[in-house]
Amino acid sequence: xxxxxxxxxxxxxxxxxxxxxxxxxxxxxxxxxxxxxxxxxxxxxxxxxxxxxxxxxxxxxxxxxxxxxxxxxxxxxxxxxxxxxxxxxxxxxxxxxxxxxxxxxxxxxxxxxxxxxxxxxxxxxxxxxxxxxxxxxxxxxxxxxxxxxxxxxxxxxxxxxxxxxxxxxxxxxxxxxxxxxxxxxxxxxxxxxxxxxxxxxxxxxxxxxxxxxxxxxxxxxxxxxxxxxxxxxxxxxxxxxxxxxxxxxxxxxxxxxxxx
Amino acid sequence: xxxxxxxxxxxxxxxxxxxxxxxxxxxxxxxxxxxxxxxxxxxxxxxxxxxxxxxxxxxxxxxxxxxxxxxxxxxxxxxxxxxxxxxxxxxxxxxxxxxxxxxxxxxxxxxxxxxxxxxxxxxxxxxxxxxxxxxxxxxxxxxxxxxxxxxxxxxxxxxxxxxxxxxxxxxxxxxxxxxxxxxxxxxxxxxxxxxxxxxxxxxxxxxxxxxxxxxxxxxxxxxxxxxxxxxxxxxxxxxxxxxxxxxxxxxxxxxxxxxx
Numbered sequence: 001x002x003x004x005x006x007x008x009x010x011x012x013x014x015x016x017x018x019x020x021x022x023x024x025x026x027x028x029x030x031x032x033x034x035x036x037x038x039x040x041x042x043x044x045x046x047x048x049x050x051x052x053x054x055x056x057x058x059x060x061x062x063x064x065x066x067x068x069x070x071x072x073x074x075x076x077x078x079x080x081x082x083x084x085x086x087x088x089x090x091x092x093x094x095x096x097x098x099x100x101x102x103x104x105x106x107x108x109x110x111x112x113x114x115x116x117x118x119x120x121x122x123x124x125x126x127x128x129x130x131x132x133x134x135x136x137x138x139x140x141x142x143x144x145x146x147x148x149x150x151x152x153x154x155x156x157x158x159x160x161x162x163x164x165x166x167x168x169x170x171x172x173x174x175x176x177x178x179x180x181x182x183x184x185x186x187x188x189x190x191x192x193x194x195x196x197x198x199x200x201x202x203x204x205x206x207x208x209x210x211x212x213x214x215x216x217x218x219x220x221x222x223x224x225x226x227x228x229x230x231x232x233x234x235x236x237x238x239x240x241x242x243x244x245x246x247x248x249x250x251x252x253x254x255x256x257x258x259x260x
Numbered sequence: 261x262x263x264x265x266x267x268x269x270x271x272x273x274x275x276x277x278x279x280x281x282x283x284x285x286x287x288x289x290x291x292x293x294x295x296x297x298x299x300x301x302x303x304x305x306x307x308x309x310x311x312x313x314x315x316x317x318x319x320x321x322x323x324x325x326x327x328x329x330x331x332x333x334x335x336x337x338x339x340x341x342x343x344x345x346x347x348x349x350x351x352x353x354x355x356x357x358x359x360x361x362x363x364x365x366x367x368x369x370x371x372x373x374x375x376x377x378x379x380x381x382x383x384x385x386x387x388x389x390x391x392x393x394x395x396x397x398x399x400x401x402x403x404x405x406x407x408x409x410x411x412x413x414x415x416x417x418x419x420x421x422x423x424x425x426x427x428x429x430x431x432x433x434x435x436x437x438x439x440x441x442x443x444x445x446x447x448x449x450x451x452x453x454x455x456x457x458x459x460x461x462x463x464x465x466x467x468x469x470x471x472x473x474x475x476x477x478x479x480x481x482x483x484x485x486x487x488x489x490x491x492x493x494x495x496x497x498x499x500x501x502x503x504x505x506x507x508x509x510x511x512x513x514x515x516x517x518x519x520x
Binding site for chain 2: 042043050063088120125
């Protein structure tokens with residue numbers, strides 16, 4: 001299995017604190033040593049850093065820590081390989097251009113005997129995750145001929161997630177740089193930080209932050225993760241089948257698909 | 261204008277030496293201070309590093325220098341902005357997935373009043389370069405329904421290049437990770453390094469290398485650039501309208517389109 005990290009904020013925000021905690025689970029406090037990746041939206045652009053090494057040993061991860069990038073949407077992932085060997089093409093997040101935007105996706109779980117129909121987007125690697133991402137984008141392309149409001153995409157995305165979940169475990173994060181979509185099949189937690197801000201301490205590393213000192217009263221930042229990253233804060237678990245759409249740090253709309 | 265850097269090798273090779281020279285032209289020995297990018301193929305995967313800062317001042321460039329990556333195909337670019345503001349989405353190289361491969365492209369030149377028909381691939385940014393890349397891939401998709409030998413792509417690619425050249429200056433590098441294609445409209449030089457290897461000294465930085473000491477007798481490495489990067493070596497200029505296809509460091513086929 002793997003772990004996911006997502007962020008939606010209303011101001012460019014540095015994910016360093018959460019990233020530091022997550023990276024420890026990549027071979028130190030967690031077993032997810034088969035590569036990691038993190039994608040930062042910068043305007044319409046996307047900066048993607050990936051490595052096939054355990055994140056705790058990764059020089060690229062050190063760079064990302066030394067060079068904090070501020071972003072309004074971030075998708076990160078640490079991998080414990082199941083389907084697909086350990087190599088760059090099997091490392092999340094995955095990216096494709098659709099309608100002139102960079103769409104980015106990461107998956108936690110695994111899908112058994114998963115063979116979606118071939119469409120416009122083809123996987124480059126061997127993972128069930130990238131297959132699902134390509135299939136999701138192929139469905140979106142089939143449903144609409146050009147850019148549409150995120151709200152109109154929800155039925156297409158949730159129907160796809162519901163189907164994938166029948167093949168196994170499918171927790172995912174998806175973004176096009178404007179919004180962040182999440183789906184929980186088994187495990188996903190969230191926390192929204194806004195004024196009044198308090199302190200927090202990482203569970204996986206000896207690091208604390210007083211958000212009061214590094215934010216303004218108007219900041220709103222939501223972090224999504226597979227498991228709580230901090231002490232001193234209350235993370236909310238998503239229900240199985242729960243989906244949510246985030247923009248500028250706030251949940252725009254959320255819902256839950258019927259149980260199988 | 262901008263400068264291009266390309267490499268094709270028959271063994272994973274470190275481009276650090278050439279990269280070091282090119283980076284100096286990004287704000288130091290050259291005026292190309294509006295961002296830079298370099299893409300390294302790693303198997304079927306692609307590592308892309310980009311920055312909107314002048315390469316001489318770029319922390320990401322320092323990382324790439326500290327962390328030499330070996331690759332069989334590399335495409336690099338330093339930018340002096342003409343069309344399109346300075347931001348990540350306007351920074352070369354550009355990447356798209358086609359038929360399950362990462363296609364990567366960089367352009368030197370500028371196309372005036374360039375409006376190719378809209379197709380499957382859309383530009384994310386505002387540059388004429390990304391428009392041309394998307395149009396090129398759209399033409400390839402229209403011409404073939406799935407992966408074909410590079411040799412069969414040549415007529416489609418060279419016809420596109422011939423048309424683009426009519427709108428201005430179009431020197432480019434294109435790869436899908438298997439082969440490297442180049443087109444010269446005004447400026448492109450090449451050098452192939454193979455046994456017996458000699459020493460070389462950068463023109464833009466105080467750095468020399470004795471290739472004899474860092475290679476094996478079987479290594480073949482070709483470097484393409486906008487202008488000679490070294491002293492003590494003879495670089496060959498491509499003719500206007502000259503195109504070439506490279507694999508494993510060797511030129512597989514080359515030709516020249518008729519003059520306008």
